Amino acid sequence: MMRNRGRPVAALVSSLALVWSFLALPAAAQAAPPPPTLAATPPMGFNNWNAFGCDVNERLIKETADVLVSSGLKDAGYRYVNIDDCWSLRERGPDGRLVPDPAKFPGGIEGVADYVHDKGLKLGIYGDAGTKTCAGYPGSLGHEELDARTWADWGVDYLKYDNCNNQSDGSQEDYIRRYTAMRQALDKTGRVIVYSICEWGTSQPWTWAKGIGHLWRTTGDISDNWASLRSIIRQNAPLAPYAGPGHWNDPDMMEIGNGGMTATEYRTHMSMWAMMAAPLIIGTDLRTASAETLSILGNRALIAIDQDRLGVQGAVVSDENGLMVLDKPLANGDRAIALYNSTDTLATVSVATAGTGLRPAGAYRLTDVWSGAETQVKSTISAGVPAHGTVVYRVRPLRDPAHVAPAVAVGAELGTVVPGPTGGGTLTTTVTNRGVGTIRDLSVAAHVPEGWTAAPLSSAERARLATDTTLRTTWRLNVPAGTPAGHYPVDITASYRWGPRHRPATTSSQIIATVVTAPEDGRRHLSTISPVTSANATGPVEADQSNGGALENDGNLITIAGHVYQRGLGTTTGSELRYYLGGRCSRLVTDVGLDDEAQGGPATFTVYADDTAAATSGPVAAGEAPKPLTADLTGAAWLRLVAESPTSGTHTDWAKPVLTCGDVPDDSPILPQSQTLFSFESGTEGFTIANPGDGGTVTQSPSFHTEGANGLAVSTPVAGNWFGRTLAAPVDLSGRTMLKFDLKAGDVGTVGEIAVQVGESFTWCQGGLWTWTNPHSSRTVTERFDQISCPVGVTLDRSDIRAVWVFLNTGGEVLIDDIRAE
Numbered sequence: 048m049m050r051n052r053g054r055p056v057a058a059l060v061s062s063l064a065l066v067w068s069f070l071a072l073p074a075a076a077q078a079a080p081p082p083p084t085l086a087a088t089p090p091m092g093f094n095n096w097n098a099f100g101c102d103v104n105e106r107l108i109k110e111t112a113d114v115l116v117s118s119g120l121k122d123a124g125y126r127y128v129n130i131d132d133c134w135s136l137r138e139r140g141p142d143g144r145l146v147p148d149p150a151k152f153p154g155g156i157e158g159v160a161d162y163v164h165d166k167g168l169k170l171g172i173y174g175d176a177g178t179k180t181c182a183g184y185p186g187s188l189g190h191e192e193l194d195a196r197t198w199a200d201w202g203v204d205y206l207k208y209d210n211c212n213n214q215s216d217g218s219q220e221d222y223i224r225r226y227t228a229m230r231q232a233l234d235k236t237g238r239v240i241v242y243s244i245c246e247w248g249t250s251q252p253w254t255w256a257k258g259i260g261h262l263w264r265t266t267g268d269i270s271d272n273w274a275s276l277r278s279i280i281r282q283n284a285p286l287a288p289y290a291g292p293g294h295w296n297d298p299d300m301m302e303i304g305n306g307g308m309t310a311t312e313y314r315t316h317m318s319m320w321a322m323m324a325a326p327l328i329i330g331t332d333l334r335t336a337s338a339e340t341l342s343i344l345g346n347r348a349l350i351a352i353d354q355d356r357l358g359v360q361g362a363v364v365s366d367e368n369g370l371m372v373l374d375k376p377l378a379n380g381d382r383a384i385a386l387y388n389s390t391d392t393l394a395t396v397s398v399a400t401a402g403t404g405l406r407p408a409g410a411y412r413l414t415d416v417w418s419g420a421e422t423q424v425k426s427t428i429s430a431g432v433p434a435h436g437t438v439v440y441r442v443r444p445l446r447d448p449a450h451v452a453p454a455v456a457v458g459a460e461l462g463t464v465v466p467g468p469t470g471g472g473t474l475t476t477t478v479t480n481r482g483v484g485t486i487r488d489l490s491v492a493a494h495v496p497e498g499w500t501a502a503p504l505s506s507a508e509r510a511r512l513a514t515d516t517t518l519r520t521t522w523r524l525n526v527p528a529g530t531p532a533g534h535y536p537v538d539i540t541a542s543y544r545w546g547p548r549h550r551p552a553t554t555s556s557q558i559i560a561t562v563v564t565a566p567e568d569g570r571r572h573l574s575t576i577s578p579v580t581s582a583n584a585t586g587p588v589e590a591d592q593s594n595g596g597a598l599e600n601d602g603n604l605i606t607i608a609g610h611v612y613q614r615g616l617g618t619t620t621g622s623e624l625r626y627y628l629g630g631r632c633s634r635l636v637t638d639v640g641l642d643d644e645a646q647g648g649p650a651t652f653t654v655y656a657d658d659t660a661a662a663t664s665g666p667v668a669a670g671e672a673p674k675p676l677t678a679d680l681t682g683a684a685w686l687r688l689v690a691e692s693p694t695s696g697t698h699t700d701w702a703k704p705v706l707t708c709g710d711v712p713d714d715s716p717i718l719p720q721s722q723t724l725f726s727f728e729s730g731t732e733g734f735t736i737a738n739p740g741d742g743g744t745v746t747q748s749p750s751f752h753t754e755g756a757n758g759l760a761v762s763t764p765v766a767g768n769w770f771g772r773t774l775a776a777p778v779d780l781s782g783r784t785m786l787k788f789d790l791k792a793g794d795v796g797t798v799g800e801i802a803v804q805v806g807e808s809f810t811w812c813q814g815g816l817w818t819w820t821n822p823h824s825s826r827t828v829t830e831r832f833d834q835i836s837c838p839v840g841v842t843l844d845r846s847d848i849r850a851v852w853v854f855l856n857t858g859g860e861v862l863i864d865d866i867r868a869e
């Protein structure tokens with residue numbers, strides 16, 4: 048039965064083929080039909096790097112292949128399972144070939160390839176156009192042919208080719224040479240292999256790599272945070288003219304699901320990658336991915352836009368004030384239009400249909416790719432888009448708009464909100480009918496958090512709202528006194544009726560209210576007060592340390608021309624910090640200067656009381672002594688600290704800034720108050736070594752100190768020892784919340800810990816917080832009392848501290864100072 052059914056089908060296929068070649072001959076003369084373009088649409092798949100880094104192995108790759116199939120992502124189009132850096136041994140084999148690490152890939156790459164191919168998937172590998180990969184494994188420069196042949200022999204279908212250790216003179220010619228060498232080597236293998244050029248946009252590959260690679264990275268590495276996503280979109284979006292079937296801009300692998308961004312941001316990630324016809328390479332652990340992650344990655348409407356066979360990257364049709372509109376033509380004549388809001392607040396993003404590639408029509412149908420909702424517009428596509436959000440519509444002309452709901456855009460603006468009867472805030476809402484036909488019985492409501500009120504100061508209702516008209520309403524918000532500073536959602540809902548049958552409908556948007564509160568009375572270290580907004584060139588602004596690098600908490604103690612500070616703000620130019628004062632503060636006193644950790648500058652520091660420059664440093668050069676500034680803030684609602692420089696990213700310190708608020712004497716204590724236990728000004732202050740047999744010494748030393756002129760130099764044994772002393776009399780630290788000391792590491796890193804002995808039994812209570820530091824780096828080691836643990840049955844009685852110790856190890860000299868309670 049089976050055999051009988053099989054044969055005629057085969058015969059039919061071959062006779063059709065015969066007819067085709069016969070008919071094709073005269074028209075095409077001798078020319079062969081063009082081969083199907085490889086990567087005719089942007090490649091889709093998975094790569095382990097973003098979620099696992101070097102921690103790659105056979106099991107991960109196989110299990111990921113399993114999940115691609117079982118989750119339906121394979122059916123949605125994800126095909127390539129790509130292995131990134133660190134898959135090989137550190138040395139080539141005796142035959143010169145790359146060798147898969149047998150601990151990670153016991154079945155070899157060939158084994159994984161077979162497994163993946165059996166599932167109908169394809170396998171990708173990673174190499175480098177340099178002497179070593181980025182993680183230090185063998186690179187392919189000078190070994191192109193052998194490596195390409197090796198990969199082809201193993202059954203590899205995709206090569207990501209990196210750019211570390213490239214021995215390059217930096218010229219574009221050199222980039223073209225190195226990447227073409229691998230192109231030719233891949234061609235020689237005869238195997239069909241997608242070629243992904245990864246040189247981070249360095250040599251503008253979009254200008255030369257078409258015809259060499261199927262895709263090329265356009266930017267540095269993505270990371271799982273909003274600033275990275277926003278910056279990559281900004282760089283990749285303008286490159287639309289360079290993309291097309293078989294040659295794509297690659298803004299890097301996706302971070303969706305890795306936890307560093309909100310769902311709104313991950314939806315923007317997926318939306319903008321699809322609009323930019325970007326390769327969709329999943330970079331999260333699919334085996335543990337949430338339903339939400341899978342639904343974002345599996346959005347079929349967006350995948351269809353990304354994979355559309357026309358193969359055109361969406362063009363930027365407008366880009367103003369952080370609001371961007373992209374327009375992507377699709378093969379069936381539809382267009383995908385994205386409204387992207389990169390700002391930090393709700394915004395109405397709009398585009399006239401005449402400003403897009405849509406052909407003129409009386410109306411257009413919009414299909415929202417996330418909700419599936421269908422609406423119609425007359426001539427403007429517009430929506431209230433949340434902060435960091437993106438709305439994508441699939442759009443086509445519409446002949447009869449009467450039966451499709453009109454698109455209604457709900458927008459809002461809201462400044463900062465101050466709690467209490469004299470405070471409040473002003474909310475402005477806008478509702479705009481963009482559809483063909485009047486909407487009726489419109490009413491707008493603002494849903495505020497419990498205890499708040501929102502009262503309209505102008506009408507929030509309209510009997511009829513015609514096409515392209517707006518109802519604008521101003522609202523007075525009242526927020527109960529005592530509401531903590533923070534972010535609170537306010538939902539705006541427009542309810543109305545539409546069409547001949549007066550059908551009810553609603554449209555909503557959410558705006559985030561920022562509640563600010565003035566500092567309490569007293570003199571306070573500014574580094575202990577949260578700014579309302581904080582902008583910085585390199586990573587976050589750091590409190591009580593210099594800026595360091597791009598990560599949080601990666602600075603050193605603030606150091607200006609050798610002067611070390613325990614308190615302050617580490618920024619890089621151009622930075623701006625805004626604090627709400629509510630007219631309640633009088634003065635800011637601070638030192639300013641360039642941090643010794645990095646050169647740059649000169650830089651200018653300005654303290655603004657509202658819009659008035661209340662103090663300014665003038666240009667400060669690297670190595671210059673700290674400059675004192677005093678700013679009169681009387682009556683100001685806002686304090687702003689601005690550091691500027693012709694060299695962006697100069698390390699600028701606000702050292703020991705103290706803010707005075709309310710009516711307090713000039714000599715009132717600076718809060719939070721701290722009590723010095725040991726300052727080493729009079730010698731080693733009786734410091735001893737807990738376990739003398741284990742080694743170590745202590746000496747007073749002027750070479751590192753925070754307050755005063757001296758600190759303590761400790762030579763530590765490699766395995767560590769406790770340094771400290773039994774106190775002459777018990778010390779009462781009740782009311783204090785933490786212990787601190789300042790530390791500078793020697794030639795090697797070190798570990799700091801604090802312990803106290805309490806009560807008559809001198810019971811040891813010690814913290815579990817170990818702080819690793821890099822050689823020569825300095826920082827304040829902090830241990831909260833509630834993180835210090837005592838033996839079972841003992842409570843840490845802060846009023847009866849009998850001895851204080853610090854633990855230091857790794858060998859060599861460690862400098863410490865100012866052991867204190869705060």
Ligand code: GLA
Binds near residue numbers: 180267
């Ligand atoms: C570079 C690439 C990354 C990743 C790593 C691996 O940084 O850009 O995508 O492949 O190397 O070391």
